Amino acid sequence: MQSDQWQAFIAQFAQLSHRQRKASADLLRNGAQQETVICLIEQAAQAQLHCPACNSFHFYRHGHEHGLQRYRCVPCGRTFNALSGTPLAHLRYKARWLAYADCLLGSFSIRKAAEHLNIHRNTSFRWRHRFLALAKSDRPRCLHGIAEADEMYMLESQKGSRHLTRPARRRAGRARQRGISNEQVCVLLARDSTGQTVDFVTGLGQLTKARLHACLPPVIDRDILLVTDGHPAYPVFARELGIMHEAVNLRASIRVRGTVHVQNVNAYRSRFRSWLSAFHGVATRYLPNYLGWRWILDARRILSPESLLKATLGDFPHMTVT
Template sequence: MRSPGFVRLLRQVPMLNRQQRSQLLAALRPALGLDSVCETIEQVRPAPLSCPDCGGSRHYRHGVNRGLQRYRCRACHRTFNALTGTPLARLRHREKWLDFSKEMLDSRSVRAAAKSVEIHRNTSFRWRHRFLGGIRRDQPERLTGIAEADELFLLESQKGSRKLDRPARKRGGVAHSRGISREHDCILVARDRGGQTCSFVTGRAAVTARQLYRHLLPVLDPDVLLVTDGHRAYQTFARQARIAHAFVDLRLGERVRGAVHVQNVNAYHQRLRSWLARFHGVASRYLPNYLGWRWALDGERIASPERLLRAAIGIFHT
């Protein structure tokens, strides 16, 4: 719109009644949402920007696509923008991303979020796991001081699968055998006394020393004191990795011995289990996404839609 026409439009705004002002704000909301999303993306855009295909740093501006500046690489002639190569690439309706991020901060279900943001439930499901694909990688690099580790077991679920490799069971079913078996997913949670938390899905049944070596060793500081229960796999792992280790023998009723306890990580287990219950069953293949989601919400570590969107974008191409 040309400036004179825009000035005339602004002069007519005070003449609108309440209903017309509400309609005007509703009409402007998508554009304002798109502006906010694009501003958030531009704030975390790497400098200098490089081509995600060939890595070249020589490029020029090549138009604007849905509010984002597009570039063309001088070396390979591919076009890209700040979202290319990120989990949110090629998703539509950007003007609704911040509203959807707010629904995720409130831990809303797929259908409830879809109804609130006015998108299809399939779109809501796709957005949830695209967002979580970047968020789940946002974990601490190191656990220091005293770090507690323990396992949480959930009944394996093939929710949403078209073909099952076992007989179907009703929602809320139980395992065929007592105790921990191959029908349970093992979630390993390690948490230091500063609140830094790392969680992993190690596989089925009880955790092994090999799995601990693969998942736990890279996030433990060499000078850490690892505190666990009396599971033999932890003792074998700590001895092979040469990590200081202390444990409480829960079978003998020992819960606390000075600073040696696993109450911190067990409290996190309880919060995680009660939070997962609202989704009425989580498919095993999506468990890593939900673990990252819970860590993002724990202690309000991510408390604003803009920050959640930046975490969802993840690691930009460099």
């Protein structure tokens, strides 16, 4: 735009109403935010950019689409961009993504985030689980030294499901059977003395030796000391795996025996339950996402909306695990 054209354009702003000026300011602000988001997306994708259809790295630039550089794959001829094949593919309103990532770091509810960003609550729900799809996968590769393990049980929930596999319960309902039953889902937590934490949704009902063998062996050293409560599955599992094991008798109010205790993992479990209660119940099928979300917050591995956006695209520059 030429200088005289720019001056004529600016002079027209005096004729705008207050509502029109506000809309113009929002448009300019959103444009700047969208450029920032697009820049972050392109940067995060460069290191691993490939064709999502055939995994080829032989491609060339092929115009732009929705503000993103588009590419065409030479072997298969498909077109793609930096978002293709990622959890954020086909989502709209890029200008609001950083603000939504900030809402996740602030533990906003779905409705609160929707009101904050002026989006529909269904959009807020969809964005929550898209943003957590890859970020939740950042976990320690292995626990070392002394590791504490404990299980917690949560009432199984089919919230949001169109076809229930059991009779419906009232909101905030209780299990029909007392104690631990197949109406409750078991979550296994393991945490070492450095704070590295892994978690597993093992399934409905009691924790068993078979479930421990399915979860723990890949993420613990063979010279580790496993400390647990008095659950009978742990000593059998430790003996079969050939690792050291110590148990504390919580039922006898023996919580600490020298350096042997489960206070660390119990404190983490308590923080998770307290944080989860603010969401008034979550569907069991989304429980891994919430476990990952809590780990992100508790470990402080992602401290900014920009880092969370990059993690959602598979770029973990600040999340080196031991």
